[in-house]
Amino acid sequence: MRQKHHPFDPLSPDEITKIANIVRELAPNDQEIFRVITLAEPPKKEMVEYLALEHTALIPLVKPGRIAKVHVYIAKEFHEMLVDVDNGHIISDKVLHGRHSHVDSAHMKRVETACLQDSRIQKEIQSLRLPEGATVIVEPWTYATDGMNDVNTRITMCWLYMRLSNNPDANYYAYPLDVVAEVSDSLDVTKIYRLPSGANEQMNNDKKQFDHNKIHTSSEYHPDLTHGRRTTTRPLHVSQPEGPSFKVDGNCITWEKWTMRVGFNYREGMTLHDIRYDGRSLFYRLSLSEMFVPYGDPRCPYPRKGAFDVGNDGAGVNANNLKVGCNCLGHIKHFDGWHVTSSGFPLKLPNVICCHEVDDGILWKHTNFRTGNAVVTRSRLLVLQTIITVSNYEYVFIFYFGQDASIHYEVRATGILSTAPIDIGDQVPWGTVVAPGVLAPYHQHLFCLRIDPALDGHKNSLMVEESQPMPFPHVSNPFGIGYTTTFEVIGGESGMDLDHQKNRVFKIINESRLNSTTGTPVGFKLLPCYSQMLLAHPSSYHSKRSEFGAHAVWVTRYSDDELYAAGTHTMQSLGGEGIASWIKKRQGNGKDRSVRNEDIVLWHTFGSTHNPRIEDWPVMPCEKMIVGLKPVNFFDGNPGLDVLISKQEKD
Amino acid sequence: MRQKHHPFDPLSPDEITKIANIVRELAPNDQEIFRVITLAEPPKKEMVEYLALEHTALIPLVKPGRIAKVHVYIAKEFHEMLVDVDNGHIISDKVLHGRHSHVDSAHMKRVETACLQDSRIQKEIQSLRLPEGATVIVEPWTYATDGMNDVNTRITMCWLYMRLSNNPDANYYAYPLDVVAEVSDSLDVTKIYRLPSGANEQMNNDKKQFDHNKIHTSSEYHPDLTHGRRTTTRPLHVSQPEGPSFKVDGNCITWEKWTMRVGFNYREGMTLHDIRYDGRSLFYRLSLSEMFVPYGDPRCPYPRKGAFDVGNDGAGVNANNLKVGCNCLGHIKHFDGWHVTSSGFPLKLPNVICCHEVDDGILWKHTNFRTGNAVVTRSRLLVLQTIITVSNYEYVFIFYFGQDASIHYEVRATGILSTAPIDIGDQVPWGTVVAPGVLAPYHQHLFCLRIDPALDGHKNSLMVEESQPMPFPHVSNPFGIGYTTTFEVIGGESGMDLDHQKNRVFKIINESRLNSTTGTPVGFKLLPCYSQMLLAHPSSYHSKRSEFGAHAVWVTRYSDDELYAAGTHTMQSLGGEGIASWIKKRQGNGKDRSVRNEDIVLWHTFGSTHNPRIEDWPVMPCEKMIVGLKPVNFFDGNPGLDVLISKQEKD
Known part of the structure; x- marks a missing residue:
């Protein structure tokens, strides 16, 4: 089994089955x-050696072992194990x-069912006097720590909604x-209460009936x-009569001068590995490390709405089947993901990543005004897309690779x-009324993109550059128009902020490789997405749990076990475990x-302070957030110089 | 002639001819x-009345008169005239x-020729001892005021370059x-000098020969x-078997629920007028008001490199013929522009604007996780594009209209x-060496987008909103996670800055129209392009001439004669005439x-501090800058809710 997998390949169904069979013996009843049964990616130390040999076309002598990371509950205890896939040996088993x-x-x-079956809930629902034909829907949410109720067991918040139509797709x-x-871990309804309805209430103990004036018809999208x-x-x-420009061999994609390996796991979803352009190493790994969606409504119990959609929910297990609905055009290659059922069988997550190309207008153009001759090239992008649904929200995550050696990462909410x-008739200052009786509370979406660079090797540095006016008056700046760049190479691990007013640029560089011209x-610069950072108070649980939300750019020394900016275990976490x-x-x-x-890692926190507009209702037009990575004096010139000249196809 | 033109239509060739014939009589010899012979757009007061009648389907009783603005040189004096197109009356004539x-x-x-024919220049060139077969090229630049040489007559800076190849498209x-x-206005070479070659030189009076080690082969793009x-x-x-989704009637474009009128003039190039969505008025006029490209090299004479590519060069007269080279895909409608020859004949500027559609991925999506049903709509954009060449540089200017009632304005450099x-072997701190002997100096590109709103009418306001944490500790914010928005409606004309850390949002609102939900x-918000503002010292001529570069957002009361943020006459301007x-x-x-x-106007200054990378050489991959305008509680819900659901076309 070992030889057929690349070390970055996710576990195959056979490997999952093998591991499940081994672990199942620990809990025969x-x-x-x-x-979880997922690939524990090989230690970087081993991979660096392996990749160096692989890319010099020598047969690697030492292939890193396949190791599985396993999460199981045995006798109600949560175990994390590492298991050697090749020999079946359980390397470690931690409770x-x-x-x-x-x-x-x-x-x-089960929580939904238990909640609905609870007689007190039924009584409470009856007291609402809902319209005839209404179906009550229980929307279970993980519990965001607020300091009031932080027990060791799982708690689920059950928010109640009503569906008026018979159509199950009614909003x-x-x-x-x-x-x-x-609802408790053991499916007991432990508390029932009413939500506040006005700005000054903490909780509402009036047993109000449902206001039938709230019934309206403008909130459907289906x-x-x-x-x-x-x-x-x-x-x-869009047609591509000669097929796509990319080639896919297993999980390795070759497109134009790019090569990379696609990975996928239950948590981060799509990951990218060993990204190279024209044979030169650029990035060891790119991934969405974490995201946090805290709500700004201060009234209890809303502070419990704070979702780690990667760490808690899983961008992998919630990934859409991209063959359902028209998610892209042209020639599409889909990748499946594999997860595990609770019984230990491989679970196919079909078509969770799509790979295709798009035209992006002009790549470069110049008209020689003396000859009138115009030279135009069109920009083709390689798109790697995954889309997740986390209850109400969708996130589209896209990597774009350009012929000019740029990478862009786009999130669409x-x-x-x-x-x-x-x-x-009520208004509150932390939300927008989007329909009668419907408050869309203010919230933030904070994403953390983990960028593990390997620019011409693994020893890289982070340089912060600013554009500054030269002193004036000064003999070397007689007209007051001169400006230069100042720069600092960052010495220690830290979090930093953006400053567009100084044109502050974060460059990953390899100080041992100078551009000969x-x-x-040689370097790559981050094109950041300018965003407000976390608004929650530093002493709040939201802040303590999502430390990455405090700064836009972080740099750390690489560690094999530091993939997740808010810590490894975010479910009901108490904080203090993040970057x-x-x-x-x-x-x-x-x-x-x-x-x-x-060997450094760059982390970019970005997102949106989403104070809803009514135009986001009943379904929200995509809001785009874009981050870029562009070469800066890395190559010898425009990497897209050799792209074919485009002619007008017809007049 | 009068009846066939809409008041926003640019002057027709017939109208240009008519005006030329009238004005020519003033200078028979x-x-x-x-x-210039261009449309003087009707006073807004008249247009507001006209449009109100037009859109209520009543026949307008009073159509604003067609007025031409004319620039002519008569006996070496620069005249600006207004001429009534209908009756041929010269309304005003100012010298x-x-x-x-x-x-x-x-x-x-003529400057180029005069320069090259000057015997002193020839002698200077001979002293360079250029390689055999070299052709000297004179690149004339307008003179950016630096305080040293500010005479009333036109001065042209002649920068000398060498072409080594016989191919006229060699770089x-x-x-x-x-x-x-x-070179003076009367074509005399008034000064000849050598450029500095090192960081500390002001001017170089060594008559150095051309260093033949600079000859290289890596700088061609053709x-x-x-x-x-x-x-x-x-x-x-890209194919559109049923044709495009837009309809064009003269200069009026109808697409999805949008209507607008396209204008074009020698200076701003493409302009857009009377932009409406679903019949509701949004913007009276959108235009690129000005752009400024100051160079950061402090050494004399480089402070004279500061280009107003709109005010000096003209985004209209420099617009590319978009049928040359492949500038877009799909079904394309081109618009011609009309200018005037020096002799007064209409000059066609063919295909200066293209109108087409692009697919932009997903517009909105939701999967009901309970039913598994996914609903996806694709985003179609209407694209209005123009591209200009100003000597060495190209700028692509694109308006995108979305089905969600958003507008985006993209600049690609x-x-x-x-x-x-x-x-x-030399380095300087204000430029990048991109090839042997070739310095690409640091510079900025600052654009000013003029946004003339008419949200449900012409009385609008500007609101500045920020997202702020609620006080903590505080009884109404017990968990420290609450946040609300603060807002200020701007009272007086002013310039303001961006602040992403406060999620500062600039909203144009109509305070007399409340969203009923x-x-x-009702409002639209600006999605700004975060950019460094002008780096030149406030007392420099660069600053005084490009006042719009001091702040990212400006608001003014509407005036018919305030279209150009750096003033009407930017050629060798001394400053103090801008916003x-x-x-x-x-x-x-x-x-x-x-x-x-x-009746207010919003101006957004944005751009890039462009410290060149070698990847920008020898031709630069497009650098994108994007500004957006999105409805905020303007409509009753998602304006793209009714877009057709997309199905996968094939598996």
């Missing part, structure tokens, strides 16, 4: 123990007391009810429930706003680590 | 007097002493020579001069870097004007 696995959708279903977020329940679709958009077809009830270190804590801990114990000419 | 018309390419050609910017000349083009990019075709000589004023001066003057004389519930 329990069939439903599995949460993680007080920690929880990522969201268990089967458990969530129940249009009818948030003011009843909420908490085509079966809406009318008057526009018919003016005429078809636009779409789907349906999370809603809360509000009395008709410019005389400066700031890693750095602080090392500084505190005198192990402050240099990040100059070392 | 001079055949080459014309610089603009000490001012200059926009760049005259015929004059520039002569690869060989900047160190000779520079100044396909006839480059080899090894990649052949891996396979064809990608491409073309060839402006270069200066540098000794081999959200209860807040800050307008405001200051009104504040100084007590005529400080309210911009609340008034």
